[in-house]
Every structure is written in structure tokens, then in C-alpha cells.
Amino acid sequence: MSSRRSPAKSSSRRNKSSPTKKKRVTRKPTKSVGTTTRIARLAKGKKPQYFSDPATDKLLWMTLTLMEELSVTRDRLDAVERLLSKKRLLKLDEIDRFAPDAAAAAARAARRSAYVERMMRAVHAELEAIAGREMPKSEAEVVAAVEA
């Protein structure tokens, strides 16, 4: 990417769209939460198992997600520190001495919960399969789709 672009204005949240009424697509659209359309995060299809113990698959899945979020966080910290020191608003050792107040702690807690939710998606996927979400029953079923 040559340039980073600014985030959209908050008015984008006021979404009045409704789920599609079209019936030709066999897969149900993701549920709408409030007025915001949710786009699916899990692809339909049989998920391969890479290791003899399926738990290892999930652990690696989580590790890579963790790697990503750590990278994002380091980038963000870097942005904050550089912006603040450029504006002479902060001496870098102040960060080391910072303790959050109640409001800051609550905001951190909410963000932390959303982060844990995202980290646990591999486990949720298995739960969804147990709950009977429409998925191919076998690899053979998907192969049959291209053999037909």
C-alpha cells in the first residue's frame, strides 16, 4: 500500500439496509445485528486437519492471530508515541508510569472482550458445526459438486 487512508466518518454506522429477500442464493445471509449488516467471517467448506491432534490446529490458528494483533498493537503504539512526542505532549517515560482510571479501565475491558471473542473463533467454528450450521458433510460432497 502506498498510502494509508483516514477512517470513515461515524455517519457510516447509520445503516438502514435490511437482509436480502432474494431466494436464489442457497446460503442464508448473515444475521443483522441492530441496523448494521454483518458479513460472514467463516468460509463454507470442509476445514482440513493438519496435525494428528486437532487441538494443535486450533493452537496454531490462535498463535497466528495473536502474531497479527501484536504486530497491529506495536504499529499503533509506535504511531501514538511518535505523534505525541512530535507535538511535545508527552515524554516517553510517562507511559511507563501510567495507571488507567475507571472509565479507561472499562473501555479497556470491553476491547479486551472483543479481542478474546476474535481469538476464540476457531473454537466457535466447531460449536457451530455441532449446532448443525449448514456445512458439507464430507469432502466427497464438495468433490461431487465439481464432478456433476
Place this chain on the structure above:
Amino acid sequence: MPAFNTHAMQPTASHDEQARQDFVGALRGHLSGRIMPGAYRVYGSKVEPAFKARHGRPPADHDEVRQLMTQEPFYQFWSAMQRRSQELLWESVIDPTERQLPELIARAKQLGDKAKKSARKTRRGTLLLDPKLEVPRYHTAADIHLQPGGYHTDFTTDDVAAGVIYDKGINLYMGGALGPENNLMGDTLLAYLREKHPDFKPRHILDMGCAIGNSTVVWARAFPKARAHGIDVGAPVLRYAHARAEALRVPVDFSQQNAEHTDFADGSFDLIVSHIMLHETSKSALPRILGECRRLLSPGGLMLHLEIPRGKTAIEKFMHNWESYNNNETFCRYMTVIDLHAEALKGGFPSESVTVDEFAPKLDVAQMNYTESFFWKILAARR
């Protein structure tokens, strides 16, 4: 990463969204450039010699290589990371798309309305959707290359999300190597046409399986006097394709149709193209699509299909098929053994008119996802 041009239909990225996409780029670059080649080394230095010592011959084909390699811890770990990198790729693009979806849909409508209004004065593109079109099972059975919802799922009314996500997604997938407007595949096939048929000037062009029209726009720009059509089975990608082409001010007529049986009249086109579409179809759809090409071509007309190489050696073929077994490119495993020349004959083309060529692109070596040498495969035939 090379620059990716901005246009009205792209979502913006917040700091963290951008940082996630940057991480995905770094991770995938490392996996393809530094880890994936290790699978070839493991095979060459350990797996193949051990097999030869036991059986007195090398593994017979890619399926036998598959039996051996999927047991190798190094391969397993690369493969699991590669899979997760693909999921992370889509997630990193879905987040900003979802956040800005209402605006993006509104912008697509504005661009469509503007095209309709100014069509009286200048030539503009069109969009024709068919809500009754049945999306083929080879698209609905599993989400191709793990994009949640594939090319065809509408998550809301007048949805463009699948197109928005695909455009930025394939840019990230190839680490920017597809060019500033994901134009590399169109450019490559155009270069092939100009090399093999320098005087060919099409008047009616059809791009099959056009998705977001990134290649269709290349053809429309190259032949401004021609009428360019793009068809696909996915409504959300076509809505996006239309809005994107209008934002780029390139007139293309998009319609929602299945390439196996379109509603165009016999002999409607003198040039039919596709770009990495054939491997996302099925055994029976493939000859039907090629038969439809023959029906739609006027006498002397050309069809050109750009395809992904499937490897030459057993280990290369196995590695290319990673996509088939791990990335919901299910039909790929058959494309490894399918003879495209023979398929074109099934479609009714005379043998002497059909060629299957290898065409080398100018690609960044760091982006070789599954192999150390890359070339496109081009199926060409003349009616």
C-alpha cells in the same frame, strides 16, 4: 508493496485495519518466500530419497507425493500457516468493508444512476442482473478460495461487499503483483493476443467469469471502439464491477449470466476471454463453457482463456494442488490432469485451431506461492 490505485468504490482503512493488512502482507510474503521453498527441500533431500530406497523408483505422481508429504511435520506446519494466512487475509479486508458498507452501496447506486443519465450523451456501461439465475453448485458447495460467501452471497439488499472484498483481497493475495488495478491478468492475455495476432481488432468482446471486471476494463481500454461485455454468476461482484468501471470511466456492459449457457445470440462476439475462471468450474461445466464459446463466436473469432499453471513435476503438481485441498479450489485437482486441448475439441473447435501455450509473466519472485517457477497457461482457439 507496490501501489494500489484508489477509486470511489474502495473502502478506506483505519490505522489498525491497515496494520492488519500490512501484517497479512508480511506474513504471506514470508510464508511464500522463506517457508514454502522448504517443502521442496524436504521432498528432495528426505522424502523422495527414502521412497526410492524402499521402492526402487520415485513416487509415480502427485497423488503418491501427497500421501507422503502430508505426513511431513514441516509441510504440515507450513500448510496450516498458509491456510490461516488466507483466512486472515479475508478478515483484514472484511472489517473495513463491513464498517463502510452502507456508504459503498450508496456510492455504487450513485455511479449507476449517473451512468444511466449520461448514457444519452456519451457511451456508458450498463448492469443487468438476473435474480432468477441459479448459481451453479460448484460455487455454492464451498466458498471458493475461502472468501466467506464466495462471489455470489448477498449479505444485504443491493450488496457490493463480495466485490469490494475480492478487489482488495486479490491485491493482498499476490502482494500487489497483480498491478495497481489488478490489471496483470488482462494485460498478460492482451500481450499474448498482440504477439500472436497483431492485426486482430475485436469489435465485440466478452469476458466470462469477469467477477469485479478488473480484466474486462483492461480489454475495454485497449479496444475503445469495441463493445465490451462482462458476465458472472455473482450479483454482488457485478454490482461492484459496474460501479468500479464507472468510477474508472470505462464503459462495460455487465450482466449476470452462467457462461455454460448465456442469452447472447449465436456469433455475437469476435473475441471471448476469461481470466483464471476455468479452474473454478466443474468437469461437466468446462466443455459446456467451451461449447458456448464456439456458439457465441462469429466466424474467424477468437477465444483466449488464461489459466494458472498446474506444475510439471510430481512435487510441483502436488504443491500447486495445495489450493485444491486447502483453499476450496476443489476443481483444481482435476485441472492438473485435464487436457484443455481435448476439452476444446469437445466444445466443437477443430483440432488445428486449438493451441495451449505457456506464457511467462513479469512477476515478483517473492510472490511465488507454491512453486519456484511461474508461467500462465493460455488456451486459444479460432472459430
